[in-house]
Amino acid sequence: MARTVIIDTHGGPEVLRLVDREVGAPGPGEIRIAHRACGLNFIDVYQRDGLYKLPLPAALGMEAAGIVEAVGEGVTHLKPGDRAAYACQPPGAYAEARVMPAAQVCRLPDGISFEEGAAAMLKGLTVDYLFNRTTPIAKGDWVLFHAAAGGVGLIACQWARSEGINLIATAGSDEKCQMALEHGAAHAINYREGDFAPRVREITEGRGVHVVMDSVGKDTFEGSLDSLRPLGMMISFGAASGPVPPLNIMTLAAKGSLKITRPTIFTHIADHATCQEMAARLFGKITSRAVRIEIGQRFALADVAEAHRALEARRTTGSTVLTL
Structure with a gap:
């Protein structure tokens, strides 16, 4: 079981609920990952309030970093014990652990912390496509x-x-x-x-x-x-x-x-090889110190509603992460 943030209806931050959900084992092309930190992004707000409709009930969150616990058949670029980070569909990153498609999950270099990885993936890959692919x-x-x-x-x-x-x-x-x-x-x-x-x-x-x-x-x-x-x-x-x-x-x-x-990030990272190439470029910027990931706010997973309120009120600077 893993604590997971879900919504049963679209609306304000008050619709966010923390529940226990069974995680299960990864199937073909999937991994199970235990999160160490989750990123917070405006797309999460759009999905919560219904600007971007989701089938309900729905888990939220598009970005996280942690440890790969298990891999399914056909997954070759990751193995149990790997440090990893991602920004990809489907939503569900606001969780202690999850099973998810492996193709857009990337190995996280040792020189980048879990919090930096969780804060950097969606935002950093967005910057990459803005400057390099648009x-x-x-x-x-x-x-x-x-x-x-x-x-x-x-x-x-x-x-x-x-x-x-x-x-x-x-x-x-x-x-x-x-x-x-x-x-x-x-x-x-x-x-x-x-x-x-x-x-x-x-x-x-x-x-x-x-x-x-x-x-x-x-x-x-x-x-x-x-x-x-x-x-x-x-x-x-x-x-x-x-x-x-x-x-x-x-x-x-x-x-x-x-x-x-x-554009949307998910069009740009839909291809596995392209996503991995973009992540490598981002990680290179971070490890070379050309880019420093600024984490301006940290919230506990249980305080996700307050994190959403801060983001919508533009009370945040830099990136915001949910800690586990």
Whole structure:
């Protein structure tokens, strides 16, 4: 048996319940893993509140790290006793242990702690596909990144610095802006002090940025488009402030033949070999110290509802982990 967080209905943090569930043995292509730490992400909120519908009852959590206890038939890249980490479907990471598909579970290097692994996988693989797999970004290019003091954002700031990319960060306070700068952002804008788009134009001498990476959604979408130079790419990869309203595609033409995409991490990591390659790139950034994983908050598994409240209220910085 393993303590596991589930929901019986969609709703607020109050619907999260901690129950005992039988774990069982892994089948073909599966592993059983005992978690040491679990990551917290906005996708968990979307699944809990029903923006992303799940068949109910449902376990939550997309990211964790721990020890492989058993492997099923056909699993060759992992063995019992391996340190491992993952960010993948199906949900169920908020648990002491689970049985799950093995293909997207990755061996965790000894130099990376379980908490770092749990905090890094979904966010770090997201940053990898943003910078390496979505649109070409060259050394010296300009990128606008919203919510840059969050878990994904602080990794992105460091990643950009390590690649020679000029990242303009936005955040909701001077303190968070300073944090983004300390992690590698070239410039930081407090969006609570006024429209960010004119400031982006000023920083880029009127040209605008090559790429916008926007996980905020509704509140920043129009300003993001206005921050792009002609032929620029808008990457909308989240909706923390709410879904983006319907877009008239002619708007992209009027603003300079812009491009737009709405990727998900799970499309990028669906192939086993690709996922392992992306994880190796992420682990290389961490072990070389080009990227440092900032864990700003730790909550016990039993306090998961409070962790969700803190995340939704934007009271968090860096990554948040649930400890076991």
